Amino acid sequence: MKSFSGFVTSGLVGAVFLATAMPALAIEKGDLIVRVGFTTVSTEESSSLVSTTVTGALNGTAVHVGNDTQPGLNLVYMHSDNIGVEVLAATPFKHDLSVSGLSQYGFSTTDLGSTKHLPPTISALYYFGPTSSPIRPYAGVGVNYTTFFSESLSTSARTELGGSRLKLDDSFGLAVRAGVDWELNDTWILNASFLRIDIDTDASFNSALGIVQAKVDIDPFVYMMSVGYKF
Numbered sequence: 001m002k003s004f005s006g007f008v009t010s011g012l013v014g015a016v017f018l019a020t021a022m023p024a025l026a027i028e029k030g031d032l033i034v035r036v037g038f039t040t041v042s043t044e045e046s047s048s049l050v051s052t053t054v055t056g057a058l059n060g061t062a063v064h065v066g067n068d069t070q071p072g073l074n075l076v077y078m079h080s081d082n083i084g085v086e087v088l089a090a091t092p093f094k095h096d097l098s099v100s101g102l103s104q105y106g107f108s109t110t111d112l113g114s115t116k117h118l119p120p121t122i123s124a125l126y127y128f129g130p131t132s133s134p135i136r137p138y139a140g141v142g143v144n145y146t147t148f149f150s151e152s153l154s155t156s157a158r159t160e161l162g163g164s165r166l167k168l169d170d171s172f173g174l175a176v177r178a179g180v181d182w183e184l185n186d187t188w189i190l191n192a193s194f195l196r197i198d199i200d201t202d203a204s205f206n207s208a209l210g211i212v213q214a215k216v217d218i219d220p221f222v223y224m225m226s227v228g229y230k231f
């Protein structure tokens with residue numbers, strides 16, 4: 001059995017050998033990184049009062065938007081050792097929509113229905129630290145376009161409120177971005193990141209009381225855990 005100091009010495013020698021044998025790690029100019037993982041959209045919504053053509057604004061009402069998690073994909077192209085351009089994409093997110101405050105007006109509806117959306121975002125990223133560092137945090141700003149589709153009203157919204165034709169307007173806004181890449185070797189990267197997106201929409205549908213509408217600021221935090229491959 002080796003002595004403790006002998007064990008430590010051979011361990012150190014091994015570590016030094018491993019370090020010198022490994023190819024140089026670097027995220028640097030010209031790299032293309034493709035990351036695949038899970039993306040959670042966590043809404044931080046605030047809404048105007050719900051209004052109808054007949055009644056005007058209904059005090060005490062609000063619209064709420066639920067969370068969703070989907071597979072996500074993002075691409076980063078390193079324009080220089082420190083500046084990258086990133087494109088974010090995902091499979092469509094589905095969010096439940098609900099309404100609060102209608103009970104005081106004699107309605108029992110709380111579930112409004114659901115909508116799907118895609119929030120493609122292009123960001124400029126600044127990577128901190130030297131290219132030799134295996135851990136590279138980054139931050140950036142971007143522009144987001146969110147398109148809503150497959151809006152559908154709940155049974156109670158259709159029967160009790162006489163609802164039809166739910167629509168959420170598309171949104172164009174800014175995004176802020178931060179994350180960290182951890183290079184496992186010259187090819188594989190672990191990534192954790194988040195994004196805050198300014199998504200504002202007008203939600204409306206037809207009803208027995210005319211057009212029902214509310215402005216909803218969804219403004220979600222988007223969290224991503226992903227595995228990256230560097231080309």
Ligand code: NI
Binds near residue numbers: 199200218219
């Ligand atoms: Ni907003």
